[in-house]
Amino acid sequence: MRIPVLNDYIRRSNEEIVRLRAEKGGEVANQYFYPPGLLPKLPGRFYYLFGKPIQTKGREKELKDKESANELYLHIKYEIESNMAYLIKMREEDPYRGIIDRTVHRAVSASVDQVPTFEP
Structure with a gap:
């Protein structure tokens, strides 16, 4: 437009x-x-990361308190944001992000069932 x-x-x-x-x-x-x-647009890669589990079992009384529930919320928010920041950084540094780069790499040096990725 x-x-x-x-x-x-x-x-x-x-x-x-x-x-x-x-x-x-x-x-x-x-x-x-x-x-x-x-x-x-050509489909891109999916970047995902499973973070550490945060236990809430046995903390029901603690979670009913507004201040401690907010503290847990902020902790979870921090973990998610830091994981997302890490993935964004890795995506920008990923040498095989583009489909052409991945295809050339697989054709030249990788086996059929191996997908090139970044090093964590």
């Missing part, structure tokens, strides 16, 4: 198409249809 010529084309084509939400009113009826881009 930031390209003026393309923006005008999309607006004109939206005026000519059949409205699927014609019976609706307001903002829902006035939504434009934006066709997908010419090249779809």
Whole structure:
């Protein structure tokens, strides 16, 4: 929509198409249809990490206290945020992040069932 010529084309084509939400009113009826881009994004890698388990069993009384429950919440939040920060850092440093890099690596030096990954 930031390209003026393309923006005008999309607006004109939206005026000519059949409205699927014609019976609706307001903002829902006035939504434009934006066709997908010419090249779809190639699927990327999934980065995930299983953190250390946090035991809550046997802490029912402690969790009913608002202050201690908030303390546990902040601990869990910290663990999740630090794991996410680690994964983002590893994703940026991953030499096999792109599908082309992985494919070339597998074709040249890796076995069929081995997936290249970063070193933790």
